[in-house]
Amino acid sequence: MTGRARQLIAVAGLIAVPAGAVLVAVGFGYESRVVLLVGAVAVVLGCVVGLFSTKVPPLLGRELAAYFQSPIAYVTATVFLVLAGVFFFSSLERYSMLSEKGQAVPGEVMGGMLWPVMVTMIFICPLITMRLLSEEVRSGTIEVLMTAPVTDFEVIISKFLAGLVFYAYLLGMTLIHVLVVWRVGNPDYGPIITMYLGLLLLGAMFLSVGLFVSAFTRNQIVASVVTFVLLMILFMIDGASGYVGGAVKDVCGFVSLYRQSDTFYKGMVDSRHVVYSLSFTGAMLFLTVRAVESRKWR
Amino acid sequence: MEQESASRRSFSQTLGIFMSGAGFYALIAGLVIFMVQQSWSDLGVSLCLILGAAMLITGALLNGRIASAFAVPVGLMCIVLPHIHAKMKFVSLEGLVVTLTGLVLLAQGVAVQWRKVSAGLVSRRWVKGAFTGIDVALVLYLLVMTNLISAQYHGxxxxxxxxxxxxxxxTREVLKGLEGDVRIVSLLFEDDLAVEPRQASAYGHVAELLKEYVLYGGGRVQVQDISPTDTAAITELTKDLKQxxxxxxxxxxxxxxxxxxxxHIRAGELIEYAGGQAMKHAGVGPINLKAEEMITSGIIxxxxxxxxxxxxTTGHGELDPGLAGEQGISRVVVDLRRDNYSVRKLNLAMKERIPPDCAxxxxxxxxxxxxxxxxxxxSEYLDxxxxxxxxxxxxxxxxxxxxGLEPLLESxxxxVRTDAMVAGPQFDILGRFKNTYYPIDFRATEYPAARAGNPIVSPLKNQMTKFSIACPVQRLASDDAKATLATLxxxxxxxxxxxxxxxxxxxxDENDVQGPVPLVVAAKQKDPSRQSDYxxxxxxVFGDSxxxxxxxxxxxxxxxxxxxxNWLTEQEGKLGILPKTxxxxxxxxxxxxxxxxxxLTVIGVPGIALVAGxxxxxxxxS
Structure with missing residues (x-):
């Protein structure tokens, strides 16, 4: 790609992202779903297009290849999908029993599965991210990467996106379960959509934490365990709000991923939660870039 | 040639110094005016700020080093100001804009001066470390601020x-008009094992709904969840209440x-089994969530x-408001009470006039x-x-x-054609008595007045009403009628x-009333003097009781x-919050x-991943 084309693409991305963000805000303010959707698509497309002006695509390809060539990915996927399948089947059985009694709530048909899936992701995400940077540090390839003509930002973004693609692949496999539900029942699709959206946002947060931790250690086990503990704290901090009062309680409630997931679970999209996930993920990625960069002068 | 370019450079640098200085003073002036006026809408403030920022930026382009020297104090001031100034809230859009401006100015100023610092004195490692530290602090600060702002302006x-x-x-209208603080305490426990799953889910719905009240309450509505085990909070609450x-x-x-x-709104009032009492005992059937109606009318x-x-009225075999059971009307009476009406009986034969408090x-x-x-x-009551x-x-x-009311209504x-009975093919159930077929229950889904935005029937669009053994209620067309009529x-x-x-x-046949047959008609007295708010x-009039x-x-x-x-008593603002099913x-x-x-789900899907692996x-x- 020529430099000129690169620049043009970058400019297009730079225009699309804020324009899309404005549309999202307007759509939310005026409760117009069409505007909101168009805005969201513009932001995502702008980001994707913008990334094409950088060296992220080839790096992302390299990372993804590394993922899908390693047996760990398939072991992780198998374990996850068996768990998800068991959750789904038992939740479906319970739901069908309630349905016979006339007590089933249409929105909760997938909730019985996706809720435990979310908890499972607290265990799975550290496995996805543990090797991302630690592996490079341990094998010494990080030096090659750091001296290559790519910026630290591009390296981190492509590693994060690779993790996100793998995460989305795991989540995407569970869409088969939605097909099953569609075939045998009359679900309320709103909560299903918001639950998947919530899981994606949550996954992005989990992965960014994992990536950040992975930048500090060359030991993969340490990286995954520390990540797991941090995610657990983030998830469960709501429980602490029972023992404290005032502002601390509010902050705990806001930060808690449990509280946040609950809203998505019920079929709502709250702008606070979307902003929280995205800003948190962005800040984590930034800190990761700084952490990696610090290797150069420490 | 070289001399010329050098002199041009020195001119632009001098201009840069001038512009930066002027911009600096304009910004300071803007902030000072704001401190005095305590308002952002003031023209002077915005002019000073915009001009100041523009001049500072131009100055920076012309002479980076000098502008950066000005930028540092202005930036610091902008960062500190929103956090110490009482009028400008710490968390607000203006606060964020000013803070961000400050951050940009500070960063720009520091970045230009940085080369000097790094050149001597301190080791490169320390400088890098310090700057990374500042960077990280700034990002964390932005993270917190973004979320504080989004918590305030959320949807x-x-x-x-x-x-x-x-x-x-x-409900939004009611909340907008609030002048005092309303506190809503929820003693509903979503995780209560004593309630059946859908009722528990309905409690969850109520909790979500209450968040919406807070959102639209403009700070006037507070919601508090109290758990049954929290005896301290319950004691506190008991002190605040009469009951x-x-x-x-x-x-x-x-x-x-x-x-x-x-x-006090009981949980049983918030939800309702759409299938009636029988369904409730069996715990089945759809649930109607009436929470919004109850909470809003509670607030009112x-x-x-x-x-x-x-x-x-009583004394002519009318329906008795006190009567429960299938043939009673206790449900609408409860509905009226919820809407803050008190329901009484009146025997007209015993009275000299209709009570003055009759709504x-x-x-x-x-x-x-x-x-x-x-x-x-x-007649006297009406006229x-x-x-x-x-x-x-x-x-x-x-x-x-x-x-005997027919002549009064005709005036x-x-x-009201009490001599006729509504018939038609849309009847669900036909009763049979001595070879005569009576239409028992039939559906009515036509609301002619809804198109004109009639407050009684507009909220009923796509809803069904059921009538039973009804008579047609006709409108008599005449130009000099004393009321405007609407077929509901x-x-x-x-x-x-x-x-x-x-x-x-x-x-x-030709004697019959042609369809569509009106069943409910509303009349509003015309204004003889044509005033607007008459x-x-x-x-x-209902053609069916x-x-x-x-x-x-x-x-x-x-x-x-x-x-x-509600329409009769001019309570139109309260109308139309229908229960959600x-x-x-x-x-x-x-x-x-x-x-x-x-x-498929437990073995097939994971199997694919395994085989691929x-x-x-x-x-x-290989």
């Missing part, structure tokens, strides 16, 4: 099929101390304080004739006191006689009014009735399908 979007969590525009709090209730509180007004009640009187007079299905004295009382009347008449069949332009409910085109209901065969008499019986639970009959009473989820699969689902593994090995 929600409801993607559930029935829009379970969206509050209606009516002791109970578990499974929602309490709307207004005012404090002696003047406290409270409304605690704010208004007083109650309004609705009188039901609406209801005559529900009289079976015997009203005396002339009583009719005169009603002399601009009264509000709701009449429900039935076809005159065996065991009934004409009410208002409404003719009618049958569809196929319906007709059978004038020979006792006959053995029902057929539309408050005249109002009448609503059975509609408000308890057996019609689950259709929109109650809403139709309560909306009518939590549908029953259905799912069904055969045993064979169950096996397929099991193998094996293939990759062997390819890599």
């Amino acid at each position: 929600r979007m409801d993607l559930t099929g029935a829009h379970m969590f969206e509050i209606s525009s009516k 002791p709090p109970k578990a499974h209730t929602l309490i709307v509180i207004y005012g404090t101390g002696e003047g406290v007004r409270e409304r 009640e605690v704010i208004e304080g007083g109650k309004r009187e609705v009188y039901f 609406t007079l209801v005559i529900a299905g009289p079976r015997t004739k009203f005396s002339q004295l009583e009719i005169d009382l009603i 002399g006191r601009k009264g509000k009347l709701l009449v429900m008449l039935d076809p005159v069949l065996k065991g009934r006689e004409a009410s 208002w332009g409404i003719r 409910v009618s049958t569809n085109k196929e319906g007709w009014g059978e004038t020979n209901p006792q006959g053995t065969r029902w057929r539309l 408050e005249g008499a109002r009448i609503v 059975d509609v408000i019986m308890n057996r019609f639970a689950g259709v929109a009959n109650e809403t139709l009735f309560v909306n009518s009473v 939590m549908k029953v989820g259905t799912i069904s699969y055969s045993d064979a399908q169950r096996v397929i689902i099991f193998y 094996c293939i990759v593994y062997f390819i890599r090995r």
